Amino acid sequence: MKKLVITLITLMTLAAIACGGTSQSADEEPTQTPPSASMAAPADPGATAEPEQAQTPGQPGTAATPIVALEQQPSELTEPLPTGTFRRLWSDPPTLDPHLTGDTTSAGVVVEVFSGLVALDTDLKLVPDIAESWTIEDGTVYTFKLRPDAQFHNGKPVTAEDFKWSLERAAAPETASPVADTYLNDIIGAQEYIDGKASEISGIKVIDAHTLQITTDAAKAYFLAKLTYPTAYVLDREVVEGGGRSWWIDNPIGTGPFKLSEYRIAERIVLERNEEYYREPAGVETVVMNLAGGQAMAMYENDEIEITGVGLYDLERVLDPNEPLNKEVKVSPPGFSVSYIGFNAGMAPFDDTKFRQALNHAIDKELIATEVLSELVQPAYSILPPGFPGYTNEIDGLRHDPERARQLLSESKYADPETRPRIVITVPGTGGTIGLDLEVVLEMWKQELGVEVEIQQVEWATYLEDLDEKKFQAYAGIGWEADYPDPQDFLDILFHSESSINHGDFRNAEIDAVLEEARTEPDIVRRIDLYHQAEQMIVDEAPWVPMWFTGDRYTLVKSYVEGYEMTPMIVPKLKRITIEG
Amino acid sequence: MWVYIVKRLLWLPLLLLAASFITFSLGRFGPGDPVRVMLGNRYDEQTAQRIRHELGLDRPFLAQYGDYIWNFAQGDFGESFRYRGQPVRDLVIRKMWVSAQLAIAAMVISLGVGLPLGFFIAHRQGRWEDPASVTVALVLMSVPVMVSVPALLWTFCLKLHWVPCSGWGGLFDPRILVPAITMGVPGIAGLTRLMRASTLDVLGQDFIRTAHSKGIGQMTVNSRHVFRNALIPIVTILAFSLAGLISGAFITETILGIPGIGRFAVESVFDRDYPVIMAITLIGAGAFVLANLLADVAYAFIDPRIRYQ
Numbered sequence A: 001m002k003k004l005v006i007t008l009i010t011l012m013t014l015a016a017i018a019c020g021g022t023s024q025s026a027d028e029e030p031t032q033t034p035p036s037a038s039m040a041a042p043a044d045p046g047a048t049a050e051p052e053q054a055q056t057p058g059q060p061g062t063a064a065t066p067i068v069a070l071e072q073q074p075s076e077l078t079e080p081l082p083t084g085t086f087r088r089l090w091s092d093p094p095t096l097d098p099h100l101t102g103d104t105t106s107a108g109v110v111v112e113v114f115s116g117l118v119a120l121d122t123d124l125k126l127v128p129d130i131a132e133s134w135t136i137e138d139g140t141v142y143t144f145k146l147r148p149d150a151q152f153h154n155g156k157p158v159t160a161e162d163f164k165w166s167l168e169r170a171a172a173p174e175t176a177s178p179v180a181d182t183y184l185n186d187i188i189g190a191q192e193y194i195d196g197k198a199s200e201i202s203g204i205k206v207i208d209a210h211t212l213q214i215t216t217d218a219a220k221a222y223f224l225a226k227l228t229y230p231t232a233y234v235l236d237r238e239v240v241e242g243g244g245r246s247w248w249i250d251n252p253i254g255t256g257p258f259k260l261s262e263y264r265i266a267e268r269i270v271l272e273r274n275e276e277y278y279r280e281p282a283g284v285e286t287v288v289m290n291l292a293g294g295q296a297m298a299m300y301e302n303d304e305i306e307i308t309g310v311g312l313y314d315l316e317r318v319l320d321p322n323e324p325l326n327k328e329v330k331v332s333p334p335g336f337s338v339s340y341i342g343f344n345a346g347m348a349p350f351d352d353t354k355f356r357q358a359l360n361h362a363i364d365k366e367l368i369a370t371e372v373l374s375e376l377v378q379p380a381y382s383i384l385p386p387g388f389p390g391y392t393n394e395i396d397g398l399r400h401d402p403e404r405a406r407q408l409l410s411e412s413k414y415a416d417p418e419t420r421p422r423i424v425i426t427v428p429g430t431g432g433t434i435g436l437d438l439e440v441v442l443e444m445w446k447q448e449l450g451v452e453v454e455i456q457q458v459e460w461a462t463y464l465e466d467l468d469e470k471k472f473q474a475y476a477g478i479g480w481e482a483d484y485p486d487p488q489d490f491l492d493i494l495f496h497s498e499s500s501i502n503h504g505d506f507r508n509a510e511i512d513a514v515l516e517e518a519r520t521e522p523d524i525v526r527r528i529d530l531y532h533q534a535e536q537m538i539v540d541e542a543p544w545v546p547m548w549f550t551g552d553r554y555t556l557v558k559s560y561v562e563g564y565e566m567t568p569m570i571v572p573k574l575k576r577i578t579i580e581g
Numbered sequence B: 001m002w003v004y005i006v007k008r009l010l011w012l013p014l015l016l017l018a019a020s021f022i023t024f025s026l027g028r029f030g031p032g033d034p035v036r037v038m039l040g041n042r043y044d045e046q047t048a049q050r051i052r053h054e055l056g057l058d059r060p061f062l063a064q065y066g067d068y069i070w071n072f073a074q075g076d077f078g079e080s081f082r083y084r085g086q087p088v089r090d091l092v093i094r095k096m097w098v099s100a101q102l103a104i105a106a107m108v109i110s111l112g113v114g115l116p117l118g119f120f121i122a123h124r125q126g127r128w129e130d131p132a133s134v135t136v137a138l139v140l141m142s143v144p145v146m147v148s149v150p151a152l153l154w155t156f157c158l159k160l161h162w163v164p165c166s167g168w169g170g171l172f173d174p175r176i177l178v179p180a181i182t183m184g185v186p187g188i189a190g191l192t193r194l195m196r197a198s199t200l201d202v203l204g205q206d207f208i209r210t211a212h213s214k215g216i217g218q219m220t221v222n223s224r225h226v227f228r229n230a231l232i233p234i235v236t237i238l239a240f241s242l243a244g245l246i247s248g249a250f251i252t253e254t255i256l257g258i259p260g261i262g263r264f265a266v267e268s269v270f271d272r273d274y275p276v277i278m279a280i281t282l283i284g285a286g287a288f289v290l291a292n293l294l295a296d297v298a299y300a301f302i303d304p305r306i307r308y309q
Helices: A008-015 A035-043 A104-113 A159-172 A179-185 A190-192 A237-250 A296-299 A324-328 A351-363 A367-374 A402-413 A434-451 A460-467 A489-497 A509-520 A524-539 B003-027 B035-041 B046-053 B061-073 B088-123 B129-142 B145-159 B174-203 B206-213 B218-231 B232-245 B250-256 B261-270 B274-302
Strands: A085-090 A119-120 A126-128 A132-135 A142-145 A204-208 A211-215 A259-263 A268-273 A285-289 A306-309 A330-331 A337-343 A424-427 A454-458 A474-481 A544-547 A554-557
Touching: A035 A554, A104 A434, A119 A259, A119 B274, A126 A544, A142 A159, A142 A524, A159 A179, A159 A204, A159 A211, A159 A237, A179 A190, A179 B046, A204 A330, A259 A544, A296 A306, A324 A554, A330 B261, A351 A402, A351 A434, A367 A434, A367 B003, A424 A434, A424 A460, A434 A544, A454 A460, A454 A489, A489 A509, A489 A524, A509 A524, A524 B274, A544 B145, B003 B061, B003 B274, B046 B088, B061 B250, B061 B274, B088 B129, B088 B174, B088 B218, B088 B232, B088 B250, B088 B261, B145 B174, B145 B250, B174 B232, B206 B218, B218 B232, B232 B274, B261 B274
Parallel strands: A085 A285, A424 A454, A424 A474
Antiparallel strands: A119 A126, A132 A142, A142 A211, A204 A211, A259 A268, A268 A285, A306 A554, A330 A554, A337 A474, A337 A544
């Protein structure tokens, strides 16, 4: 679910337009109290929700949680299911084929229509999905017991054979999935299969119709989390093989709580409740995702949609306690993404740690966040976003300290402006506009340190190419967003010397050793501790200037919508919504 | 006549072949790589090679081109690189339909204002209304989109609250107002001038004097004889506009969040979505060639003095 961010402002605009909820909310009110009571909680505009808020599973109180309600047969319920339609803005998804999904826009729809062995709950806990239970031997052999009642939208039961076929289809070279390696290559034999060198993935075994065994190449704590991604979802072989590459347009058969009942490019996606869902059916009958675009705030106020993010320009009005809209504001901690300025440690002047540290200390992020970005972002002094597994607020970041910055600069190899190489920072885009925050940063470097930095803008596709080839001296305008909730997804992937996406050519043998140890450390406490160590070491070495933890800070949700929870990652959640009245 | 049409049509495949070769080469040899865009900042050489292989991007240039043309000739435009699993044909047709609706609305405005205005000022030739109208129309035509869109939004959305500020709902949705005015107003000037000249031309004809001398009322002469005959050159001009129907308007579509083909085309270029770029180029080129032919043929049908050998 990686999403590069062209500029911070674009991110916020896009988030406001396209994906109204990528952050956690303050609306946990698990009982079905009258609407007015549940509205009271988020009504305080000034209150910033604490990242560590005690979250209940967020399930309407009268119903058992899905994990427990194993035996409940929805079709046998005498009570009619609740009606209601939930409408929101969305963007045209690049694909709705789970195995090709690699972006949040696609995933946001896919996770509602399809499903896999395990899933993430709205509080990002790993929960059983089609697998009702599993055992792990030696940390590497996972034996999943499938729910006997799980079935596809066409009524066919889901078997272990379906899972084996689906995982192999996701990894098959002809599927050309951009993310199969990322999510599946821990399975024994998967890489050989992906590379077309094997006829099956040897690490996936069908024990019986409802028992599946997956063996990984080493004990990897994050493996189950990876299986929550759509790459590992189950598909109906007949449907996929009979429909060609566009099977999901003509015959979108999944297993999830919703059926894709209509998909019109550039117009709308309509999801309808799957009445035969193997867990408790969804609380709304229909979900309409408007793809035609539009001014989200205007549409929200016009009752055309039930949810929207709040952008910089509407912020003042929405936060005004006298505004009726203010009652519907939800404040959330940032999403699982961090934006940053990257330095190329293999190129002068960024090959000098002191120089990199000096630039870090010279920036007053608090000032930029308050004065320029209206507190829509949270300054970042570490790598892992708040609330993310392995996050700690004890990382000692390189805070604003002009004195120290000047000291470090004078100790560095590049203290003398006469001999210092020309510094160019590259940002992606074509508009000629760069992020406001970056302009202020350059000004701060100039004023505090007398370091002049030029900006160069490069069109997106070219930017990516040069970034991969480590051609940039320094680069900005992008961010990193979590794929799966494990610190490995940030720290190892971005900073290990051998990682293909270590774009800043950052190399540190000590840090590599800690990261490698953490990969397979079975003891969870010790493992997290290793990541804390690694993160502190990385922050000290200053390969980046971490800038912001981003994501929708403020979201508007209509008061008659119950159960919508903001999550810092894409997880299945629309089934929890109910519409009052 | 038929020989002429067939001759012109025979040129079409040649023109398309030339256009396709140039576009194809530019994509393959220019900077940027669709696989990198697909993988974003998760690029990994091994994965990239695998996807390139599956998409056929690692084959020799001429083999790729030949295959593309072969499939294109059979109506298969391939699969989008950006919208994975989606046939290019469906994507392009859907987006073109959005732009076409917009173009129709814009044309209604151009014609609805331009024709009556041109007709009216032809009757006021030499008086102040004549230069004044033409001047206003020309000034409006010269206003760049980057200025007219914000001005219209400010008026209709922020001040009058008639329409939402952006978005798209089809031909019969009020949100079409701003883009239709933006795109329709510049066309008014040209149509006004054309209609004025054409009306003046008809007014000077013998049959108008004859009609007047027969005692037919001014209104009847205007509607039956002048207006109708003055429309002839307009009809042929409209044939040209047909091609414009599917080419879209990038800036207007982008600023206003309209999912049309103009915006789609530019996004496809940024994302190096070769199959989509190719399809749009070829369909656009074909449409222009056909529209030109249609205009030429229309001349011959409407004006008996024109003959093609």
